[in-house]
Amino acid sequence: MKLFELIGNTPLIELEHIPLNPRVKIFCKMEGQNPGGSVKDRAAYNMIRSALDRGEIKPGDRLVEATSGNTGIALAMVAKVFGLDMTLIMPGNSTKERVLSMEAYGAKVILTPAAQTIEYSRVLAEKMRDEEGYFMLNQFANPDNYMAHYYTTGPEIWKDTEGEITHFVSAMGTTGTIMGVSRFLKQVNPEVQIVGTQPTDGSSIPGIRRWSKEFLPEIFEPARVDRVMDVSQAQATEMTRRMAKEEGILAGMSSGGALHAAIELSKELTEGLIVCITCDRGDRYLSSDLFG
Numbered sequence: 001m002k003l004f005e006l007i008g009n010t011p012l013i014e015l016e017h018i019p020l021n022p023r024v025k026i027f028c029k030m031e032g033q034n035p036g037g038s039v040k041d042r043a044a045y046n047m048i049r050s051a052l053d054r055g056e057i058k059p060g061d062r063l064v065e066a067t068s069g070n071t072g073i074a075l076a077m078v079a080k081v082f083g084l085d086m087t088l089i090m091p092g093n094s095t096k097e098r099v100l101s102m103e104a105y106g107a108k109v110i111l112t113p114a115a116q117t118i119e120y121s122r123v124l125a126e127k128m129r130d131e132e133g134y135f136m137l138n139q140f141a142n143p144d145n146y147m148a149h150y151y152t153t154g155p156e157i158w159k160d161t162e163g164e165i166t167h168f169v170s171a172m173g174t175t176g177t178i179m180g181v182s183r184f185l186k187q188v189n190p191e192v193q194i195v196g197t198q199p200t201d202g203s204s205i206p207g208i209r210r211w212s213k214e215f216l217p218e219i220f221e222p223a224r225v226d227r228v229m230d231v232s233q234a235q236a237t238e239m240t241r242r243m244a245k246e247e248g249i250l251a252g253m254s255s256g257g258a259l260h261a262a263i264e265l266s267k268e269l270t271e272g273l274i275v276c277i278t279c280d281r282g283d284r285y286l287s288s289d290l291f292g
Contacts (some may be wrong), residue, residue, distance in 0.1 A: 003081065006035045008152045008182075009046055009097045012160045012275065017246040018239075018259070024266040028259070028278040029157060036074040038280035039153075043176050044074035046148035047137045048082060055118060057135050059083030064134035066090065066121035067087050068173065068206055070280050071139055076105035087134065089121040094206075097284040098170045102134040119122040119215045141218035149180025157181065158188055165192055166269075169262045169276040171208040171254040172196040172228075175220040177277060196260045197254075203233035207254030208278055229264065231257040239263070239289060240282070250282035252292055 013025040019026045031039035051057045065075055065088045072088040079086035081108045086107040090098070093114035102109050112276060120142070129136040139145050170178040177194075179254060181192040199205045208231070211217065233253075240256025243249040255278040262276040282291065 003035055004045055004078075009032070009156060010034060012157070013247075013249065013278075015247055015259075018242055018263065019266060020263065020267065021102055021266045023271040024269050024274060025272070026257075026259075026262050026274045026276065027161070028247075029153070030162035030278050032251060032278065034074075036077045036227050037284065038070035038074060039177055039277060040070040040074040042077045042148040042152055043139060043145045044071060044194040046077070046151075047139065047142055047144040048084070050144045051135075051137065051173075051197065052082060057084065058151070060228065061085065062087065064089065064128045064132050065139065066118060066125040066127050067139075068209075069094055069284070071099045071174070072107070072109075073098060073105070073284075074227045075109035075137070075254055076102040080106045085170065087128070091116070091118055091121060091123050095285055096287045101284065114225050118209075119212065120228060122215065124239045135177075136150050138171075139176065140215075145174060146180035146183070146219050149177050150183045152181075153177065154184025158185065161273055161275065163189070164273045165189075165275050166272040167193045167195060167265060168264075169195045169197065169258050169265065169274060171188040171279060172220075172225075173207050173209050173254070174274035175217050175291075179219055179221060179224055185292045186224070193226045194224060195261060195265060197231050197257050198228055198289050199236075199257070200230045203230065203231070203236075203255050204256050204291075205233055205236050206285075207252060208236075208257050229261040231260050235260045237290060244279075246292065249278060251278045252280045252282055252285055254279050255257065 014206040034041035236257035
């Protein structure tokens with residue numbers, strides 16, 4: 001087996017302790033089981049593989065991308081296997097584990113002022129593309145991002161729930177995951193409800209964004225999301241800690257945010273089957289205060 005054959009086909013784990021409504025099953029899609037440790041392995045591989053296949057890039061080329069963390073780790077892993085030079089730009093408040101993981105794979109990491117958020121990281125990446133000749137995959141506008149989930153994540157969820165899924169809950173960052181899964185699930189059953197999460201005003205949740213209008217991802221189509229639920233930083237943190245202590249699932253804060261939304265949603269239902277994305281592994285947050 002080759003490395004990239006390990007991307008996808010991640011397990012669904014039914015929660016046994018946190019859910020409150022006995023008539024609603026809640027499953028976590030365990031994306032931390034991907035070789036790079038997150039759901040972003042899917043998009044990173046599809047974006048780079050597709051660009052290579054189309055002849056847009058070739059081994060030895062220089063790539064640049066802005067990232068909040070997981071996409072960067074995945075791109076660093078995939079790029080080096082394909083012989084590409086990867087530079088990643090991210091906010092300076094990213095955890096040490098994320099930065100070191102990218103550098104371990106051989107990528108160059110540029111940290112931008114944390115107060116300027118990933119929006120400034122995106123501006124700098126575009127400047128390097130325009131002025132220094134880097135190729136930018138642009139995960140925020142690249143259809144290969146969401147198509148990775150149309151081809152893999154969506155079909156896996158449908159198959160593993162035997163078509164019984166009623167609701168899909170996902171964090172919204174680049175929105176690639178929710179856009180791709182929505183495309184597939186709505187195709188096979190238009191009644192499946194697609195629920196996205198975003199942070200409340202003033203909350204900082206890695207992997208979940210409330211974008212300003214000018215930075216809203218171009219791949220995002222509001223009509224593909226039936227409902228958006230706000231999650232606070234405190235709610236996401238509490239649920240992330242509960243996932244570890246009560247379910248034995250060590251994940252990041254965006255996963256806690258998605259599960260919080262799923263629990264709140266379950267309170268409204270008489271019955272159902274909810275699948276929420278558990279985006280990554282929690283060990284890349286241990287130097288933060290997430291589990292402190």
